[in-house]
Amino acid sequence: MANKLVDLQNISKAYGDNVILDDLNLYIKENEFLTLLGPSGCGKTTTLRIIGGFETPDSGKVIFEGKDISKLPPNERQLNTVFQKYALFTHMTIAENIAFGLKIKNKSRQYIKDKIEYALKLVNLKGFENRSVDSLSGGQQQRIAIARAIVNEPKLLLLDEPLGALDLKLRQDMQYELIRLKNELGITFIYVTHDQEEALTMSDTIVVMNQGYIQQIGSPEDIYNEPQNAFVADFIGESNIIDGIFVQDEVVEICGKKFACVDKGFGNNTPVDVVIRPEDIDLVDPKEGTITGIVKSLLFKGVHYEMEVEANGRDWLVHSTDLSPVGAMVGIKVDPYDIQIMKKPESEDEEAVVNDEQ
């Protein structure tokens, strides 16, 4: 796991005045499932295209297995890409599509035939060799695009929002399928998506990006439970981001009330951002709550109820499986380890990053 397969060093890229990436540094370990996550225009696809060789960075280096491949054209890189809109060759059969890369490498007929059979079995489309591309559904086409890429036995597979065009149910099935494929093949995956749920489900490591900067790198649990700034907290799942004052270690003041927390070392009486996930707020009897409020709205979401509670001058978003009717007085209680403290943004730049998203 320890080896760096890809190392991006000081990558910058701009189109005219429009800066896409600014001094980006990132490495991908061997056999890792790494996801670049962010809103559209955050630079995630450009990063992927730079690794694939379809864009050249204005400055910086792309190191692949210890070698600088920044200047190498895409056809000479030992990696393959699965594109968002499949990009299959429509005038060829499925078998010809899959054989495309192998024919260029002058593999023997028998080898190509075996490989096609193996790849189709792997993506659960056995017997599709002679079908035409147009006769396949979107999900099937995407599987063929994956098969076409993996028969070349790349060390690294780049996936550019491959499930973006599929419907929800199919997308969820394909997520399991991709995880299975990755485990069976032992290939490193770099996956680009704007869908936070997809990222949380599949990744070993998530890189949250915004406006050309990396906001946070970490495991799905880290990113979700301990977002480093308000952007990450807001982008990954729903959350209450509240202005607070860090009174002293393990005590934070929110809306004029002191809450117990587990964080230390932010400095006494320092303004901070406090993140509380909606599912971490417990609605209790008004007498037992740290603060009390009134339920303003109630939505049934299937798994849980979504409620807005007005308390101490702000709205709190609450997810709970227990129903509290609109107008009811409730107490709000949060366990200390469910309170996540973040430093206030230091520069105006960081502030802008956050504000633009809201």
Place this chain on the structure above:
Amino acid sequence: MVRKLSRRVYLTVMLIFLYAPILTLVVLSFNASKSRAKWGGFTLKWYKQLFSNEETLNALYTTLLIAFLSALIAVILGTLASIAMNSMKKKPRALLMAITNIPMLNADIVTGISLMLLFIFVNVVFRTRIRLGFTTVLLAHITFNIPYVILSVMPKLRQINKNTYEAALDLGASPIYAFYKVILPEIFPGILSGFLLAFTMSLDDFTITYFTTGPGIETLSTQIYTEVRKGIQPEIYALSTLMFAAVLLLLVFVNRKSAVKEKE
């Protein structure tokens, strides 16, 4: 019932209006009598005469050669131009498309005269000795054919997913291999219909050819024009009938090809 009948009648009248002139021509080409007012029995003698007329055969040869060469060269230039334009940004592409469309809308006589003037002008300024003749007619035909090629190739190029070419490179193809194996097959139907369109356009052009040709070089259309001035011979009916039949065949071929494609 009445509605159905009136529909039939309308269609018949329409078709008569459209095809009566050509039908007359075809019938007269088989008329043994030289008179246009009298049916003298069925004959093929005008066709025989036509094919023993060396001037006409020469003109036919020139016409086909120019049509083929100009269509071929226009297809190559037009396809390359389309590829370049396709990779441009939206604004310059739209501008260039407009510029290439203008020659198609331009009156033939304006195109013809301006091309003639250009050839003479080039001779004067660069002291070259390009004589009006085969070369100038060919150049003129290439010029007015290119927009038709672009018009039929461009939509095919726009249809291609922009990742398709990248996918080929990604799988190890060199840029040239990717073009021949992936892009060319996808746009080939467009190239073929562009070629056939250019071929027919060149085949039936009179005005531009008339202004850019020189002594000794006649295409069928200029040949017919010259003969007509001497008085119309039934041979001309035969020749015109043959030209009509050729274009008709070409058209049927193109339409069937695209119909078959659509079925797939």
